[in-house]
Amino acid sequence: MVANRRRPGPLRPDVGRFVHGFRPARPRTSWVPATEAAQPVDSGAMRPIDLRSDTVTRPTDAMRRAMAVAEVGDDVLGDDPTVIELEERAADLLGKEAGLFVTSGTQGNLVAQLGHLARGQETIAASESHMIVDEAAGHAVIVGTSIRALRERPDGTLDPAEIIDAFRDPSDPHEPITGLVTLENTHAHSMGQPLSVEYTATVAAIAHERGVPLHIDGARFFNAVVAQGVTARDLAGPADSVTFCLSKGLGCPVGSILVGPKDFIWRARRGRKLVGGGLRQVGILAAAGLVALGEGPDGMIERLADDHRNARQLAEGLADLDGIESAGGIAQPTPGRLDPTRVRTNFVLFKVRGERAAFLAGLKARGILMVEYPHGAIRAATHHDVSAADIPTILGATRDVLDEMAGRTSLAAGARS
């Protein structure tokens, strides 16, 4: 993903151990069988508050327990019962006929394109979408298709009139043939805006009237579900296929799921094989997914509301700090102060007055990790491993860094004059 492109180097275990902001890792002992040989995996080393992405979450104890006892088979031969259960559960949750476990969101989008498109066709997509910007041009390299990029609006949507206009003329032999429309929900670069059921239905109708399917890159689909208080079925309903990630806010170590009609999933399964994504005893990973999609205290869907609350609280605190500014562009079109009401899911995007790299380094030295984001912005993403109690710590460290940077700036200015 884009934010990880310039990922900070690995934290040296000795750096920041005694610095403000670091806190002890939760000891991971409860899932370990009580044998003499069993040792805790993580013995309480200090770890940072990591806001770089929601992909940094570590599996919960319930997931680790489920993984340890998962019943498995050979999924390439079609007989891993745990992954079959997960695929069926995901398909049912989103109201589709079938599901397919894939290694990542990128692979889900790729095999969805392989399932929907023929070489020489074209996809209509948002110009700042992950599929265009951050998937190594898989559409061109592997699927053999082109992309018609449309500029998205600050609410993460594409203008329906522009979508209609972007369809090619299938009777003209010069033109590519439009074969797919995609949306990203939540839409990352607009500060994680969730797209509504009504909007999805509008775009689906435009696509379907022209005989073309709609695919949703729902890497954070359940954030969109929870933020809008709708059901996954309702939000997925108008689309032909949806990819969602287990390994982001849902906290699983690996994996995404693609859902859609049976014949499409069969083609996507072939595509997954083509790109080397046929896994064997994958029930080990699927077991974590079943915990994440489950109900009750171990389920990871409803708790996404906590991440959204924490992100909003963080944005409100940041907005009051001198030196924190609007991210600009589709993340926040209004200049000036960071607008916390832009935060509707788990992303906070902003700019900092002064040097971005120095700001991020200052935070890192205090045990807080954020990441560079496109157009000069910074992203802080909340997730399962960031608690409400961490927010004041993050804000305190941010204030310290900004003060330090302002001090340096005025010293430098003084030296020049």
Ligand SMILES: Cc1ncc(COP(=O)(O)O)c(C=O)c1O
């Ligand atoms: C919107 C969006 N789609 C797809 C992906 C790809 O997911 P993965 O990193 O699992 O390949 C990401 C990853 O960050 C994403 O943000």
